[in-house]
Amino acid sequence: MFDNLTERLSSTLKNISGKGRLTEDNIKETLREVRMALLEADVALPVVRDFIKQIKERAVGIEVSKSLTPGQEFIKIVQAELESVMGESNEALNLAAQPPAVILMAGLQGAGKTTSVGKLAKLLTERDKKKVLVVSADVYRPAAIKQLEMLATEVGTDFFPSSADQKPIDIANAAIDHAKKKFYDVVILDTAGRLAIDEEMMGEIKALHNAITPVETLFVVDAMTGQDAANTAKAFGDTLPLTGVILTKVDGDARGGAALSVRHVTGKPIKFLGVGEKTDALEAFHPERVASRILGMGDVLSLIEDLEKNVDKAKAEKMAKKFKQKKGFDLEDFREQLGQMQNMGGMAGMMNKLPGMGNLPANVKDKVDDKMFSQMEAMISSMTMKERQHPELIKGSRKKRIAAGSGTQVQDVNRMLKQFTQMQKMMKKMQKGGMKGMMRGMQGMMGGGGMGGMGGFGR
Incomplete structure (x- = not known):
């Protein structure tokens, strides 16, 4: 949800974020763009009118906080107004009644x-x-x-x-x-x-x-x-x-x-x-x-809730223990990770909740296709347990057998093994440098052609 609106608003608000101060003139164009973005998102016209009016009233002549630029302050106003339109906070069910x-x-x-x-x-x-x-x-x-x-x-x-x-x-x-x-x-x-x-x-x-x-x-x-x-x-x-x-x-x-x-x-x-x-x-x-x-x-709180709800605690503890013993990360671990990601709504669902992912180019987002995870799981399932534990054994004839068993091509198997190697490197960084190391590894995967390289799956 909100893909089109996120794209339009992100590029619109980026233009104002560098402004020295907020004036009626320099927010006029931005407000016009915000208005168009909301109408294209099929937001009701009275809602759009009130939304723009409120932002304009709050933004013009505002005292800008020392820690923020005027552009950042404007984005903060837009965010507060979005929250206000939708109700500010979650309203839980009121079940405080004589049962039932x-x-x-x-x-x-x-x-x-x-x-x-x-x-x-x-x-x-x-x-x-x-x-x-x-x-x-x-x-x-x-x-x-x-x-x-x-x-x-x-x-x-x-x-x-x-x-x-x-x-x-x-x-x-x-x-x-x-x-x-x-x-x-x-x-x-x-x-x-x-x-x-x-x-x-x-x-x-x-x-x-x-x-x-x-x-x-x-x-x-x-x-x-x-x-x-x-x-x-x-x-x-x-x-x-x-x-x-x-x-x-x-x-x-x-x-x-x-x-x-x-x-x-x-x-x-x-x-x-x-x-x-x-x-x-x-x-x-x-x-x-x-x-x-x-x-x-992004929406990190919801992502954490998804993790708590869907991640198999026993498997996670088993992997953490394996890491502590420096036993590495094999293809069977990789297959389990793919399964857990699919339980959380797949990569596309997770990406929407990660900060900064909204700014990824559309062509990169399009390549993140959850069908590829199913194909990767199928390839790993077509391997023997020995091959999963020792990926270096997978050469020519074994690759052909794995491709035939999973309904894929040899080049797909090569691509999956390359992806696994990147994941393995990321896990090693995590062992050495904790979460910072893992985040650096993820940036490498996203920016270094890793995710893009997976685009061939499921096409």
């Missing part, structure tokens, strides 16, 4: 409501250690109830059965009664979506809301619909007392207009982002981190 706390999910058909129910149940079970029950009151869409039942099984949460011949209010009440008797902490209720907003749908969901008085009413909306997402959320918000928004499919949205418009248009906070198809691809929405990402400054 009921969460009602609303939204249009196809927005990812049912999937979000499963993801949220998994998050509350694993992160917050809640006992969660999910139930579907979608009696109109064929197989909706079955879909939620399968999702519940997949994420390891309890499912309350319902059927298409029941009334939504009866389903909800039965599930809540069951939850009280069995001491559940949370009930998540999936409701029917429609293809468009209509009075009948709004009347039904309003009656359902009044009957069960949920502590959280979350509107689920597809980020790829841009500013329409904000307008739809507003229409629902006029009928239902929404407490927050879940923005789905943000991994497929390069513009980010919805994230910047929803809070301003609806007055409701974005609480979660759906960032992929996997059941754990639901992130708490942190405006300050997203603002940092938009401006190409």
